Amino acid sequence: MKVPFLDLSLQHRALREPALAALTATYDATRFCLGKDVEDFERNFGATLGYPRVLGMNSGTAPLHVACMIAGFGPGDEVITSPFTFISSAWGINYVGAKPVFADIDEGTFNLDPAKVAAAITPRTKGIIVVHLFGQPARMDEIMAIARQHNLFVIEDCAQAVGASHLSASGSATPVGLIGDAGTFSFYPTKNLGGCGEGGAFVSRREEIQTRARHVRVHGSDRRYYHDIVGGNFRMDGFQGALLNVKLPHLAGWTARRRAIAGRYLSEIKLGDVRLPEQPAYGKSVFHQFTIRHPRRDALREHLTKQEVGTDLIYPVPLHLQKCYANLGRGPGSYPVAERAAANCVSLPIFPELTDAQVDQVIRAVNSF
Template sequence: MIPFLDLKAQYQSIKSEIDAAVLGVLGSGQYILGEEVARLEQEFADYCNVKHAIAVNTGTSALHLSLLAAGVGPGDEVITVPFTFVATVSAICYAGARPVFVDVEPVTLTMDPAQLEAKITPRTKAIIPVHLYGQMADMDAIKAIADHHRIPVIEDACQAHGAQYKGARAGSIGASGCFSFYPGKNLGACGEGGIVVTNSDDQAKTMRMLRDWGQEQRYHHLLKGFNYRMDAIQGAILRIKLRHLEAWTEARRAHGRRYSLLLGGSPNLRTPVEVADRRHVYHVYAIRSRDRDELQRVLSAEGIQSGLHYPIPVHLQKAHADLGYQAGDFPISEAAAREVLSLPIYPEMPTWHVDQVAAALEYAYVS
């Protein structure tokens, strides 16, 4: 069997480092926040070339706190895309705001800047582009519109650790950037985790209080906050993994290039496009085909796992029917939802597995 993802392989490759880090935390008796989390924050901020990083318990919490720190609240609107994981939209709802959708553009499946300005109203208080599958949205165009209207941009970089736009790291361009450390991410914890990065001293201070019950100091609650703190064990593990992230990213990129080389001539199949001024980090390698379901069946029959990211856009999810959208409102997102198929990709994946996946897909079109 060729797995879609093999977390055990990554652990085995750095087992001695991880084990020592975990035992160090257990021996310290400091299990929530603390020194390991503080060091992770500084190291991740340095990695993203920003002033501050605020570690939290999930990527969803990172988005939620970024919205609150930007002043978003009940009655406000936040513009994002419907072709994303539901957490992007859930965070907007947590803040009491209303999600407003803009369709994605057909090449990168990220926010279409050409449709953005028409969705801005006096109630728009933030814009959240999603850096999908490991490639950043068109930040210059999005920021130009946002800056003209004095609206903060919050980057959903939960799938884009180490991605770049014209040399700038994901998370460093907007008012803040939000990352998930869910185990399957390019930089994944051994459990849940997330982080926000920002250059704003005020927003960083606010988010640090909000993640820890609104405390400025112990038992002095200035804000109505949350229990969004990161565990020290996750902080220690992520510090180890961060040291390997660039090597893992280059391995992912090599697999992505090989897939594109092998599949580029396949009929009725579209491979991902890496835009010239961006660094794609291939959190997901998603092909597109009108025969998606049949291709997935063929892969499964060959013992090859695959994924669907995402088969139902958020505006058509029952949980968000109250927003009033209908089928046909966002045709590019809806077409992508019918066509995308995510192939196995992870740093430790043997090259011959890439070749075998590609061969199975080619066989599907000639058999």
């Protein structure tokens, strides 16, 4: 039995008729840039997931860029983020002329280690970009305490964590993105809520930040042809808004299925030396990925391929070892936990359309290594 790592055609085939009907309506009404479809999605996304204000944008990178602009980061400033993430988590820092500074990650969750964040702070530090990697919320109580102590602007990269919540020490649950000063989402096709192209969203618990982001999104303008601040073109297109409106009602079911598959992996994978992802009590993962670690990762992956189980190596090169960041002078050994993760991680199939039989096959294949 073949088990693909990901098969987007299954989801899109099931939604083909309503998706094409939505696209046709948008096409016929010529609602191509922002407009009703995007406004409907913003309202529905907020109501479904608990966000008071939502701005649709044209990619997952765009809201990160916008957040760095609004934070006022610029030349001479340092912004701390993770070295074990997709590179767009750091791009916004570079786009505004600031310097990315990496802090190592936690062994069990792959997210920023608050102690390492605190150690990376200098007089030039102006903010932190926290990544909720693979759908698992980061340790926000500790990170926010550090940020308040040093008056830092906190951006939450929620690209892989749509639908996830963080449970504070007081016991209250807050959707990711509303804990820091700004939250960003991606609707790239492979995400838990994916469009048919690029898309993203910006949220904030602070109304003044959301208002400024709305102006930045459309050329720094609140009225046509009047530009109060320097902005950009970060508008979501109507087709993506229409498609995401079709998909959004299915997100809760898709998330439940991801969690069910992860639950089976967590309880039934018994391979010696394997390290399964940790599930801390402060946050419930939405399992964008199910990433395991093994000292013989490459041999394990070859074994799974022979068993017709698809896998992927997600982030095999940490950001500080990418050529584009060679000027930062951080060579091998700078962030050992991130480097170990990059060297021994492999991600297993965990998309909602997997059948129980396919899940069985993944578990058997891993355990038989």
